[in-house]
Amino acid sequence: MPIDLGRVQKEIRDIDRDKASGVTIEVQGNSVQKLIGCLKGPRDTPFDGGIFYVNIELDDQYPFVPPKMRFITKVWHPNISSANGAICLDILKDQWSPALTLKTALLSLQALLSSPQPDDPQDAVVARQYMGSLAEYEATARQWTQTYAHAQQVVGLEAKVQQIVEMGFGREQALAALKRANGDENGAMEILLGA
Amino acid sequence: MLDPEDWRCPTCLDLAYKPAVNSACGHVFCFWCLHKAMSPYAPSACPICRAQYTNLPAICPKLHQFLACQFPETYAARRQETEEEEEEIGAQSPEPQASGPLPPPAAPGQWRPQHFLCDSPRCGRLLCRPAVLICGHAVCRDCLPGSSGSGASSQGTPAAATAASSSLASSSPGSARGAYECPACRLAARQPPAVCKQLADLLGELFAEESRRPEAEAQAAQEARQAEEQAAAAASTGTAAAQGVNAGAAKGHPGLALQTPPPSASPAGDQPEPQEQQPEAAPGGSSQPGGQPPAQAAQQSLSPSLTSALRRRQAEGGAQQAMAERLEQSLRRMTAGEEYVWHGVGCDGCGQYPIQGRRHKCLDCPEAIGFDLCGACMDRGLSDIVGRFNQRHTPEHRMRSVRPRITAMHMLKAANPELPMEQLMWLLEMALAPEGEEGEEGEEAGQQQQQASEEQQQQQQDGQQQGGQQQNDQQAGAAGDGGGSELLPVLRRGPRPAYDPAAEEPSPAAYASHQPQQRTGQQGRVQGPAGGEAEGLIDEPAVTEVHVALERLLLHSGTGSDSGPSSGSGSDAGGGSS
């Protein structure tokens, strides 16, 4: 059975309408099964001021199986892999319910940023630091936010993505290449052309 | 409550079509949505409140009539959509019968109390604090016979309690006959039905006057009943506490415990002798629930090849021995008497899904989705039952009880009795997912899922080295990109046709075309004369490819012997002789 298009479209419309929620979502290309979510770093956390992109993939059986989510923006957080953005959050796994939505999932990610759960870590190194020295953890997380998720950074990144997209590459491809090239657009182009 | 938004199904976010009410909590969904949200392996959780439910309820005729007349255009569009989808999956939802004495109103909004009468023949008044039961009937909560408190937990034995760590057994005291019986059709529920708040609010809005009057009476009646229930609850606190402990234990998940040991150097010479390997004194024999002849039931379900594989493991000593003993013990418990769970098979009488305990299958219903009854529904007798999926079953059809059979999922569960099925599914899915997912993370600490997935991958590799043609094919399929996505849906939730482990092909359409052959095959094996009663046992044909592959992986990889998994005609012969 194909994915329930109606439901996904309703979800997207609902997120677009609700400007106050602080999360947005965007379709990649022409399939609604690949999306990019975006959320703001919560106030009074090391992620404050950051803008975080999340890659979202929907299985054909969505919403009866959870959406696959992974941070595109690099994050320093016990429940998020610092290497590949993989997320450890129960509602994205066995605690998913079909009554949850992409919006509630993105809001949960925002909540996860505010309240790490080091008992169930995704990134053991970060978790160890979090348990051992909170101040050190916060400093690193803040630094990562500034380096990878800061507004100017992101606005700049967005411009670079657009540039690459205009040259005929997919948005996700462009983002991934920029990530690998540490934000250097020439480096990203080399990666894309070399691949 | 006259706004279509109030009747939006929480899972498709559309107007609920053919509404079904989860009687455990009173939440309203489309029939199909509520079914798709169910787990084929274990009790399901309400998508909204996570209340546990074990039965797929029938469509509620009253709500169906209300929505169809109140929102005619939207409902018609929903009908069309749903019917197209049904066409695609090759299954149908039944058309609800008339919901009361009055014909539906001519125009939206012209509702009269006669459209919402209690279905209890002893009441017949406007519904008050309505509960919608698993049969779809709506009755006043106070028109239900209260839980007598007896019966419900009388069956629990210590052994059953340990087996109940899955929370499945503990939630379905199979013998609660008479408790929560529908006053209209006598169908008994295993769980107390909850008031449907949406319907109650609607009635309050439509009939403010009329619905206020009985409220005071109801209040008094309710208080009396609550006192009664409290007394009953006090009697069964023990069980509740045990459940709490189990839930707690499930939290600390130690990852997949089922390990395939490294390939041993033992030559494949020690061929098993299936017929003689019947369990005389199983290690777990002593802990069987008493009374029944559980050993016999277990003998029927643990196939000779499975038994001998486990025995071989036990003979190998050390950790393997302990593991094999534990496995065998769990498997025997899981397959004894009322414990066995029919993954992916639902009862068309009461909607229990998956069926637990006895299963009776119709040999004559042609629908791909099949027609099955649980033991309780079979015993109740059936005349004009309409299947949950509109099967045209008749009393003349022949019903046969099906022999329990161990599948890979049972083994996985037996090896990890402390993990809830949902979590097992998740771990399995991770293990089978195309590689590169959690990739070169390398951080072992704390990440159970990851560990488990690595173990599982290790197993897969071990298995692969052992050879076995089919297995290799299967592995290749799982590792490849497209292959993985074809395999995985079989393991997930979803509409029933795709999950029936009895189906050789995951696609219901393919199953339909196989069906006639399979049926004749089964008839050949049926013992005893044909007739309406369930005498001889039948065996289900092969499980899915995935199950077969997993079985090989988990049990046969260490031996190199090519004795097939427990399906197939060889083991049937052994079972038939008992």
Ligand SMILES: [Zn+2]
């Ligand atoms: Zn729905």
Ligand SMILES: [Zn+2]
């Ligand atoms: Zn609920």
Ligand SMILES: [Zn+2]
């Ligand atoms: Zn009544």
Ligand SMILES: [Zn+2]
């Ligand atoms: Zn009924």
Ligand SMILES: [Zn+2]
């Ligand atoms: Zn039943």
Ligand SMILES: [Zn+2]
């Ligand atoms: Zn039939």
